[in-house]
Amino acid sequence: MTEARFDELIHPSTRLSLVATLAAADWAEFAFLKDRLQLSDSALSKQLTTLEEAGYVATERRLIGGRRKVRARLTSTGRDAFNAHIEALRAIVADAVAPSREPPA
């Protein structure tokens, strides 16, 4: 069972979508992420760098067919942080749905 832990680094919407996409894949190319998240090159690079500096993402540059391609993958630290963040979000929603425990007047 994953422990719930809210993660301020992952929570911003663009970064959350990026991490969620990477969590569902073993790896994804820069171009794929750019298309899916509808980000510019520089915006995606910035998000990846932030996550890489936190140790959540690892990137790899590969030369394929004479073209340089960047692959990104979630590290095990990043995957744990994402799972814990999702649990934290679920807990917030569950707390709101749970009936009040106040005794009747």
Add this chain to the structure above:
Amino acid sequence: MVDIAPEQARTALDAADRARHQVAEEVGLPRGYWWAMATGWLLLGVLGTVLPPWLAGIATVAFGVGHGVLAARLLDGRRRTDRLQVSAAVAGRRIPLVVVGMLFGLVAVTVLVALALDADGAGHAGIWAAVLTAAVVGFGGPEILRVLRRWVRA
């Protein structure tokens, strides 16, 4: 405690779920696989007509074995494009079964069409049946697989 409203948390969960679904949509087999399969189908249809039955049988078994060896890495459905590799958790374990089941179904369709054409007096019924199925596989393979995945929730 984190100062996040339940609505915000729900919106974030929806965004994460959407991202996962987008990746799940990438599950499938490469377009080249379907065209290779269509070519093989056509070839077997021709061989089944021009070769003696025992030799055609060997060719069919060889095709099946070749498919098993060459496509084994693709059948898990995680490598449809070279832009990402879907995780095993998202792809699930049933894609190979769905693909193989689909191929068996198409074999049955080919045989039924060939028998129907033969009963109607058509020449080279086996070849025409193979042409029809090859066209279905080549043009519609990915779409058929997508529908089957939805049906069996794979």
